[in-house]
Amino acid sequence: MAKTRTKESKHRRIGRGIKSVKRMEKKAATRARLLVSAARIIGKYGYEGCSISRITQRAGVAHGAFYLYFKSRQALFDEILPTLGGGMLDFISEAIRDSKGMLELERRGLTANFQYLSKQPYMYRVLHEAELYAPTAFQKHLSSMIERYARSLHRSLLAHQLHNYSDEDLAILAAMLIGARDHLLTRYCVDGHRVLPLPSHVVDTYVKFVAQGLNT
Numbered sequence: 001m002a003k004t005r006t007k008e009s010k011h012r013r014i015g016r017g018i019k020s021v022k023r024m025e026k027k028a029a030t031r032a033r034l035l036v037s038a039a040r041i042i043g044k045y046g047y048e049g050c051s052i053s054r055i056t057q058r059a060g061v062a063h064g065a066f067y068l069y070f071k072s073r074q075a076l077f078d079e080i081l082p083t084l085g086g087g088m089l090d091f092i093s094e095a096i097r098d099s100k101g102m103l104e105l106e107r108r109g110l111t112a113n114f115q116y117l118s119k120q121p122y123m124y125r126v127l128h129e130a131e132l133y134a135p136t137a138f139q140k141h142l143s144s145m146i147e148r149y150a151r152s153l154h155r156s157l158l159a160h161q162l163h164n165y166s167d168e169d170l171a172i173l174a175a176m177l178i179g180a181r182d183h184l185l186t187r188y189c190v191d192g193h194r195v196l197p198l199p200s201h202v203v204d205t206y207v208k209f210v211a212q213g214l215n216t
Helices: 002-045 052-059 063-068 073-096 102-119 122-133 135-158 167-188 200-213
Strands: none
Touching: 002 052, 002 063, 002 073, 002 122, 052 063, 052 073, 073 102, 073 122, 073 135, 102 122, 102 135, 102 167, 102 200, 122 135, 135 167, 167 200
């Protein structure tokens, strides 16, 4: 009898554990849906037009339930860019994996960056309005971009593919190259609410500039 009760108790604990995991997974999925819904609304209306009612309606969540996931609209704004921007950086990192040489790495990275934005065009406005509406998130994302880019440049430095630069120079180089990419995005790819792939001749010019400017 005691063994039976022990087994039943164990099964109940396992059952509660499974339900708890499922609740956590459901909560995480809802939270992610709210973030993506907000990002898409920002892409269309900007941060100013991204109201809680629009967010919850698009995400299929009750208006009052919003506060189960975020304390305020600003709290959500402060998490959009670090979360979704992190996904973009991961996409680029995967694209440059196993690159043979720095110039191939730069070409792959630039192409992947613009491919991602062409598939998620709302990210353009999320990125460019964040400095005003979510400055903390903007600085966090910018620091992450520079740090990851500098690490990539450091690997090229160690492989003797990057010359005449010190470790201290790498974060500056990363910031400069990120700025160049941003201007190319605005000049050649943004078309209303769409983001077009970067033309191949622009990619070629960028890579040539990197080759000559970095003396590779």
